[in-house]
Amino acid sequence: DSGVTQTPKHLITATGQRVTLRCSPRSGDLSVYWYQQSLDQGLQFLIHYYNGEERAKGNILERFSAQQFPDLHSELNLSSLELGDSALYFCASSVDSSGGPQETQYFGPGTRLLVL
Amino acid sequence: ILNVEQSPQSLHVQEGDSTNFTCSFPSSNFYALHWYRWETAKSPEALFVMTLNGDEKKKGRISATLNTKEGYSYLYIKGSQPEDSATYLCAFGAWGTNAGKSTFGDGTTLTVKP
Numbered sequence: 464d465s466g467v468t469q470t471p472k473h474l475i476t477a478t479g480q481r482v483t484l485r486c487s488p489r490s491g492d493l494s495v496y497w498y499q500q501s502l503d504q505g506l507q508f509l510i511h512y513y514n515g516e517e518r519a520k521g522n523i524l525e526r527f528s529a530q531q532f533p534d535l536h537s538e539l540n541l542s543s544l545e546l547g548d549s550a551l552y553f554c555a556s557s558v559d560s561s562g563g564p565q566e567t568q569y570f571g572p573g574t575r576l577l578v579l
Numbered sequence: 580i581l582n583v584e585q586s587p588q589s590l591h592v593q594e595g596d597s598t599n600f601t602c603s604f605p606s607s608n609f610y611a612l613h614w615y616r617w618e619t620a621k622s623p624e625a626l627f628v629m630t631l632n633g634d635e636k637k638k639g640r641i642s643a644t645l646n647t648k649e650g651y652s653y654l655y656i657k658g659s660q661p662e663d664s665a666t667y668l669c670a671f672g673a674w675g676t677n678a679g680k681s682t683f684g685d686g687t688t689l690t691v692k693p
Contacts, residue, residue, distance in 0.1 A: 506683040519680055564672020564681050565611040565630055570622035
């Protein structure tokens, strides 16, 4: 158990809908990262928040957005869902004292999204 | 786009065999290399982070080496056990980039047969 929690574990929805995925980082970690893993693809970085502020963006679609709240939990909002958005979405957290690529990330259990 | 390649894609060994696999990454602009272990139905778990050429890290029966000049890292498992069955991911971090922008390889899936 990494100490990172994600809810829900599974989500089934229809095309065109909007969903919100939630992540709570490990106690004391200020950074949250979101990743997408689609079928037959590796982990794709979406976005990074540090202490409430956006730090870096990866391959995140305009239909997707995220935020990190004062209590440090984060939400990933996916809208106008398409079939291709079906994937496993992970969040990870780190202490991120410097934000550099040497930071070890601790991954949550993931949310599996199925868009029908 | 940074190219991080892992080989082999999958590996089947018998319990007690020792095994190793490779992560290849760009040799320029290196900052850090991470290894993660990812068991089925669980989340990736950090094994090692290496930052210096020649680094060797060890955790129990698992060890890793790093060659930043030629751009590769090896992960070794001595005396594989069924519980070692998992996908092993490496992630390359380039200088000046954000931790989240580490590029993950596609992983090596190890199956250890009793």
